[in-house]
Amino acid sequence: xxxxxxxxxxxxxxxGTPVLLRCNYSSSYSPSLFWYVQHPNxxxxxxxxxxxxxxxxxxxxxxxxxxxxxxxxxHLTKPSAHMSDAAEYFCVVSDxxxxxxxxxxxxxxxxxxx
Amino acid sequence: EAGVAQxxxxxxxxxxxxxxxxxxxxxxxxTLYWYQxxxxxxxxxxxxxxxxxxxxxxxxxxxxxxxERLKGVDSTLKIQPAKLxxxxxxxxxxxxxxxxxxxxxxxFGQGTRLTVx
Numbered sequence: 001x002x003x004x005x006x007x008x009x010x011x012x013x014x015x016g017t018p019v020l021l022r023c024n025y026s027s028s029y030s031p032s033l034f035w036y037v038q039h040p041n042x043x044x045x046x047x048x049x050x051x052x053x054x055x056x057x058x059x060x061x062x063x064x065x066x067x068x069x070x071x072x073x074x075h076l077t078k079p080s081a082h083m084s085d086a087a088e089y090f091c092v093v094s095d096x097x098x099x100x101x102x103x104x105x106x107x108x109x110x111x112x113x114x
Numbered sequence: 115e116a117g118v119a120q121x122x123x124x125x126x127x128x129x130x131x132x133x134x135x136x137x138x139x140x141x142x143x144x145t146l147y148w149y150q151x152x153x154x155x156x157x158x159x160x161x162x163x164x165x166x167x168x169x170x171x172x173x174x175x176x177x178x179x180x181x182e183r184l185k186g187v188d189s190t191l192k193i194q195p196a197k198l199x200x201x202x203x204x205x206x207x208x209x210x211x212x213x214x215x216x217x218x219x220x221x222f223g224q225g226t227r228l229t230v231x
Contacts, residue, residue: 034219044157044205044222051218090156092220100145100209101170102220104156 002027004091006105014113019063019078021108023091026072033074034092034102035065044090050074061085086112116140118223120206126229132194135226139187139208145169146183147220148191149205157205163189196230203227 007022025031035047048059055067061084065076074091091105119138127133139146145164149157160179162169165186174181178197183189193200207220 032218036222043224044207046219046221049219094220100218101159101162102147102207102209103159104149106156 002031002093002095002101002103004033004093004103004105006089006091006108008108009106010109010111012111012113013081015083016080019076019081019085019110021076021089021091021110023074023076023105024072025074025091025093027093027095029095032094033065033067034094035059035063035074035076036090036092036104038088038090038107040087047076047089081110081112083112083114086110118206118208118221120204120223120226122226123224124227124229126231127196129198129230130195132192133196133228134190134192135204135206135228137189137191137206137223139189139206140210140221143208143210143221144186145209146189147207147209148181148189149207151203151205151225153202160191193228196228198230201228201230 003026005024033050036044037047038044047063048057050057050067058064063078065074067074089108092102094102121136147162148160150160151157160174161171161181163183166183181191203225205225207222209220210218
């Protein structure tokens with residue numbers, strides 16, 4: 001069975017400071033991992049994805065994530081937060097070899113303080 | 115490239131009424147998903163189609179929810195009769211890959227916000 005745990009339901013940072021959103025996964029096989037962002041009243045947008053290539057993945061808007069198999073983690077980071085980063089972030093796991101379902105974490109709400 | 119289209123965007127119904135949602139996936143995408151997102155929670159998979167066959171409907175409340183994907187393209191999700199706890203955003207997504215594809219992600223529509231009163 002696959003699942004993800006997002007360790008923080010809310011994260012608050014000051015504009016210009018680093019962002020860290022934590023995600024741990026559980027998967028029986030080699031998973032694909034994704035981070036999606038959801039702005040208020042908007043659809044889900046893909047930030048980045050890991051699909052068994054490079055373990056450090058760069059995404060849009062300056063975000064990146066590192067796949068660490070030994071820690072079963074896929075934390076999302078950004079060096080400097082912008083006001084426009086305030087949104088809900090979802091960590092997602094998928095196993096392409098057992099049906100390609102996408103399983104979402106419970107989400108982390110990011111607040112950026114000016 | 116056109117995205118995943120969903121309609122309607124908003125729907126308000128009374129409990130015990132029926133409602134239907136429509137989804138048109140990205141052209142060429144074999145896999146289509148319906149998710150339910152209750153306020154403050156992550157999306158929960160209701161049903162997954164590959165072409166016009168069901169891959170996973172283990173979390174679909176089959177006593178009141180039904181879904182179909184005729185001809186392997188468009189899909190409809192129906193609720194009959196609706197309950198108050200069905201109030202949520204219903205998201206449709208599509209994906210190019212089928213089992214074994216690693217370089218694939220899900221593309222999501224804007225969703226339908228359902229309010230049951």
